[in-house]
Amino acid sequence: xxxxxxxxxxxxxxxxxxxxxxxxxxxxxxxxxxxxxxxxxxxxxxxxxxxxxxxxxxxxxxxxxxxxxxxxxxxxxxxxxxxxxxxxxxxxxxxxxxxxxxxxxxxxxxxxxxxxxxxxxxxxxxxxxxxxxxxxxxxxxxxxxxxxxxxxxxxxxxxxxxxxxxxxxxxxxxxxxxxxxxxxxxxxxxxxxxxxxxxxxxxxxxxxxxxxxxxxxxxxxxxxxxxxxxxxxxxxxxxxxxxxxxxxxxxxxxxxxxxxxxxxxxxxxxxxxxxxxxxxxxxxxxxxxxxxxxxxxxxxxxxxxxxxxxxxxxxxxxxxxxxxxxxxxxxxxxxxxxxxxxxxxxxxxxxxxxxxxxxxxxxxxxxxxxxxxxxxxxxxxxxxxxxxxxxxxxxxxxxxxxxx
Ligand code: HEM
Numbered sequence: 001x002x003x004x005x006x007x008x009x010x011x012x013x014x015x016x017x018x019x020x021x022x023x024x025x026x027x028x029x030x031x032x033x034x035x036x037x038x039x040x041x042x043x044x045x046x047x048x049x050x051x052x053x054x055x056x057x058x059x060x061x062x063x064x065x066x067x068x069x070x071x072x073x074x075x076x077x078x079x080x081x082x083x084x085x086x087x088x089x090x091x092x093x094x095x096x097x098x099x100x101x102x103x104x105x106x107x108x109x110x111x112x113x114x115x116x117x118x119x120x121x122x123x124x125x126x127x128x129x130x131x132x133x134x135x136x137x138x139x140x141x142x143x144x145x146x147x148x149x150x151x152x153x154x155x156x157x158x159x160x161x162x163x164x165x166x167x168x169x170x171x172x173x174x175x176x177x178x179x180x181x182x183x184x185x186x187x188x189x190x191x192x193x194x195x196x197x198x199x200x201x202x203x204x205x206x207x208x209x210x211x212x213x214x215x216x217x218x219x220x221x222x223x224x225x226x227x228x229x230x231x232x233x234x235x236x237x238x239x240x241x242x243x244x245x246x247x248x249x250x251x252x253x254x255x256x257x258x259x260x261x262x263x264x265x266x267x268x269x270x271x272x273x274x275x276x277x278x279x280x281x282x283x284x285x286x287x288x289x290x291x292x293x294x295x296x297x298x299x300x301x302x303x304x305x306x307x308x309x310x311x312x313x314x315x316x317x318x319x320x321x322x323x324x325x326x327x328x329x330x331x332x333x334x335x336x337x338x339x340x341x342x343x344x345x346x347x348x349x350x351x352x353x354x355x356x357x358x359x360x361x362x363x364x365x366x367x368x369x370x371x372x373x374x375x376x377x378x379x380x381x382x383x384x385x386x387x388x389x390x391x392x393x394x395x396x397x398x399x400x401x402x403x404x
Contacts (some may be wrong), residue, residue: 019220020163042112045183047387065308066305067306069304069306072235074097075098077096077102079095079297080097080103083095083103083104084105085147086104086170086254087197089184089199090115091147091171092298093281093298093299097300099113100114104145104146106140106144108130108134111126111129119256119261121260121310122308122311122313124399125312127392127393128367129244131367131393133171133177135388137169137170137171141153148170161199172196172197174188174282175188177246179244179249180196180234180238180242181230181231181234181241182230183226183227183254184199184207185197185199186198188240189238189239189240189241190237190238197237200346201284201292201293201294202293204293206400210226210229219328220323221228223254223257225326227323228327228329231327231329233350236338239336239337240333243329243330245366248324248363249320251319251320251323252316252320255316255319255323257317258270261273261281262307263277264305264306264307264308266305270309271305271307277301283295283298288392288404315358317356317400320359321359331343356400357400357402359395361397361401362399367389
């Protein structure tokens, strides 16, 4: 297998961005500016390396005991119509049980704590995901973000002036964290009302059919092949498909089905990713009369226990790399349905420590690479947000030997 580095890939994306006609990629002019901002921002960052205060982040943490979740204080309640829910079944479930504020407006610290309480996500991974959400979809001043739709006075620390902090689109925002080729959510441009965040029962049924080939389990084999199928689906159907380096995160989310959602037996750290657990967390309700799935609020399964070993940043980097390598899928963009322009293969071709460190550092670059995209028309500088991410995440990513 060919080994192509992330830096080559990013250069290829840059070349693609510069060469592709504007008509084929409507936001190209804006992106050219953004790419310039990215490079400028990172260069500036290097000159201010000691400006950020570095908090200590534990790479493990969590609990090694068998924990029943939810506890008595976190009963299920269906969300109200005004409560924010979005594309993440794990966070939606946590909010429906009150591990996150039920209104869906959450802070960085609440995200880290809830992930640990419900799923035994280690602090380094919990913080990484939370920082991406706050920086790309939320408000870096108040560290608040919406689990769903766009910002309002609840996330905006500047009230009516909040727009100067960017769109703060919430997790529904497209191509910041949320992306095309999701497991059970529509591609942005495939949905007439741009609904890229709601559960799609047809996609869930398709995912279940892949599980059926592996004993009904949503295990590595199932998720690796279904994740790749979603890529092929988007190439075939979505004339504006964008599959950029950040989709690396989607491979991590796919691994969550067999790493975080199973009901733990306590024997191997985590349990079996069966239909009962997965359908409950996704809010997938089967209707036998129509042989189809509808959505009900996401719920922690009955008699469920969280994994007994914390799931770390290193774990997810290893898992997403393994899944990607099962079916390597070049990054790129579509110019029309079925016409996908690849910009290069990605990720390492092995699983040695050196490879994993490389993937970990590449992931860090990808997170930072995204920063300016939400701040292209606003007064706040990309450097401010870059500094925010670096100050939060440098300690967590130091384990891979990469720092900014
Ligand atoms: C701060 C923490 C987290 C944030 C900000 C977050 C955010 C997101 C976002 C934006 C997506 C949409 C990605 C896409 O377009 O496909 C997503 C998907 C997903 N998330 Fe989370 N997530 C977090 C933690 C978790 C946890 C702890 C779980 C536990 C199981 C989880 C499970 C999933 C799954 C399974 C998907 C894929 C859904 C699908 O494609 O249908 N997430 N998450």
